[in-house]
Amino acid sequence: MHDPPIASPGELPALPPLPAEPLIAAAPGAPPPVPHPFRFDGQAGEYFRIWIVNLALSIVTLGLYSAWAKVRTQRYFYGNTRLDDVPFEYLARPLPILVGRLIAVALFGAYVIAGQFSLALQLGLALLVALLTPWLLVRGAAFRARYSSWRGLRFRFVSDYAEAYIRYLLLYIPLLLTLGLLYPYVKAKQKAFLVEHHRFGGHWFAFDARPGHFYPPYLIAWAVMTAWIFAASLLLGAVAVALHASGTSAKEPAMGLIFGWMAVFYGGYFVIWVFLAAALGNLVYNHTTIGPHRFQSRLQGRRLLWLYAGNTVAVLASAGLLIPWAKVRLARYRAECLNLLVAGNLAAFVAERGEDVGATAAEVDSLFDIDIGL
């Protein structure tokens, strides 16, 4: 959630061909677009102090303070993310977040506990959440956009519930019928939905990737995963046979083999997932434009893998105390890899029409501005 709100396509995990800069629809004779880098200036030590103090306060207040903690955290990550040397701002107030959290905790707690008692109950709850997901998603995107600003202008997410239900619910039916083959198509439709319903400074965000762009990364990931599982099973099978032949009791190495297989499986899954995330992140940003400007993302799977692996080890080994360090490292790398190719003038943005809603309307609205992390 600490991504800068650019196009806020959520936790974006792009490999497809980086569109060469001339791809930008530049009028003939117009000056070439100028890359403006995103920058993240947060520091691990500084964020650690914010994190630990706010966590302690959240604990001491039995979680009630956590909404304030979230606002401070978001303000830190937004405020330290800059484009054209102008920081982003997070404007949400804690109370609506507290309400959203209480609802999320209740739902999640009910879901987990239900799972221990009744499968039917848990399935029922899961179904309810699935039915609510598109609605929650739209509310969440609207909330984050409304409370994100840059150059004194707020982002906006134009709610379209019908389309959300099509892309986040109805499309799952053909997905199931095709045994998952449509997954990249569905993902493409969902990303397009999120990007294209955002507005900033009088412009729509536009998304020009076709579903066909999403197939190569997924197909590669699936192929590599299949090959990996096959090779790992073969190898461990050979080990098992060798152990058996050597006359060791059959029961004993069994556990070792199972753990070995799981380690190899999850290791492979982790590596492939990170590369896929990098590929998809690049894909989404590289096909996102706002007005005349285009995004450019250059995440590298190898760098990202190194970051995630290091973060995982550090967080586990430090009993969680290095979580701030991990988050700052990740945010810095993500910002480092992102550019806005500016064609023309960044100051040419204007406020969204209808944004100056009266205070009352804003208050009533914000009652339903429930931010539920999805």
Add this chain to the structure above:
Amino acid sequence: MTRPDLALRGDYFDGRTGLRHAVELTEPAPGSLAVQGDGIDRREALAELYITPRLARTSRTIAFPDGARLQLADDPRLDRLFPQRNRLETLVDRLERHYQAVAAAIVICLASLVAGYLWGIPWLADRIATHLPARIETALGEQVLALLDRADLEASTMAAERQAQLTERFAGLAAGLPGSANYRLLFRSAPTIGPNALALPGGTVIVTDELVELFGDDRQLDAVIAHELGHQEQRHALRQALRSSFVAIAAAFFAGDVSSASAVVVAVPTVLLQSRYSRQFEDEADRFAHAHLAALGVSPSWFAAALQTLGEEVPDDAGLAWMSSHPSTQARIAAADEAGVAFVAAHPERAGDEPAVVLLDDADVATDEACQMCAACREEAGCADDADCPDCDDCVPCADADCADCADCAPCADADCAGCAACREEAGCADDEDCADCDDCTPCDDAENACGDATLPAGT
């Protein structure tokens, strides 16, 4: 009265366009603020303005009532201009800058992590368990049973008379326990699980056919059932379910924000933390079994014997003790044996009735020497198997689970077999080595069975 010292620079945005104006801030009169430069010239009463709370080195924003925003680097002079606008966040900001406060926060976080795990979650889960209607617990048990029946369990193939006999023993064991009205024993065959007994929420105890067949003496089965009744009496299944849920929720909450750093961050600690609760419950159920058996006049050594027999069948993996759901079998045997010794001390009249339990210390378990001796001894004597090999008694100590050979020689050292001793006596042999007939009683590993009758005629 102008304050000449206040000359701050910032970026002014009017809230209607993205145009940036480089401006300068001054305080032309107390309580008012002037913003000038780059085409901007406005004056506002300070009371009309809002400033974002201080947060590390993050830039501050002054918000104007008409939507204009002024961003500027943090500066102590700003807090003199806007004193105490947001008390809570001002306080929090001060804490974040204090090393002592940060140190205290670390202590609070780590301490509550540990305390929550050691006491908080167990307390909360147990409170809920106490107040949960029995109906729900029963329903939960039915769910689990249905799941198990679909996945791992099959109908028992045990003879009806045997089932009836064991059900009666079960009733005897459960009699007098506070929850006994709800307790029932079910038989299932479990080829995949093997010899095992399960305590489901709501009072159901399942024993597998494999377990019943494994034990030579029903008192071993009694001991295992006493352990399962311990789980039932203390509602361990329900409490474990609740505790596991809370650990999962807490882990997801703590690591939720690093979700991108993969599920490993959440899964590994969750499993480790849950398994420790489980080991505690096993210990509790063991202690209950010791006491309950003793109260019924049965030596807790039978529990040790049962574990030993099980241990030979299902070796435990010492290397993974910290993520295991059960304590080490060796430690459990030792504890049960200790309880057995105490029992004999208290009931000297029962001495001689308890099973032979071979206590191993870790050194013994670690080496296979004894086992190799076993195989060697048999080879030396030219015996095809233990039954033919009188020397095989020597290899009793090697109950080492690692040693496949050893399983074979255990039955021949069966001290439980009254027939064995009787046959030896009858034949007048001092020990097995002298007693050729003694081989005959090897098969009789069932103490209840009238083995003496079957073997004696052969000896006489």
